Amino acid sequence: MDTNGPLIAYYDALCPICRMEMNRYARHGDHIIRLHDCNGDLPDDVDREAALAALHVRLPDGRVETGWKAFIAIWERVPGWRWLALLTRPAPIRIPLDVLYRWLAPYRPRQKCRDGVCDV
Template sequence: MNPSAVLTVYFDGSCPLCKREIALYRRLPEAVNLAWVDVSLDQALGPALTCQAAMARFHVRHSDGRLVSGAAAFSDLWRCFSGWRWLGVISARPPLAGLFEVAYQLFLPVRPLLQRSLRRWDRQSHSL
């Protein structure tokens, strides 16, 4: 972990979809300023965040300890990357912030289906 991190990003490393997305962010130059915590490793995550909550919904923690989840957490993360900053800014402003959160909540029930599909695809592509 990076103790001087601007943001701590909690992600589900057991999720093939999440792993792909986080790998994309971690390749960006600004990623060195962030701490990356795989919540699937069942470790202490700090105040007000359990592994169960972190597995169910995306979270980030600011250096001041403030915990943010859902679409707002993605907005905060995107603002850390120069190429994504514009999306972080517009997704945090009303009324788009509310729309992004609704879209995120609609995505959550679909996530397990996408995870299963990606796992199946990964198994098939590795067996070729």
């Protein structure tokens, strides 16, 4: 996995939990991660419904990772979080965590409207 250059995280900024977590990573700088609200404009290769269903991350080489692999891509780069990437990368751990994440994600809290996003 390419760890040179920033990631772009497509996340649900209407979710207070998602916002808090992504801001925690983003405070390490734009050279590591850039945040992109998936409620706004998206590139053609990122589907809004899929991005709302699970975290999407664009790697520096242009590939897009989703779900638990997206979290691993973030943790590999953010200081102090690499241990979590190493711990959860093996398939016997990653796959059940991804299934659990995708099952729980639809139940996250979401604001109804913010900054005119209600039409999305």
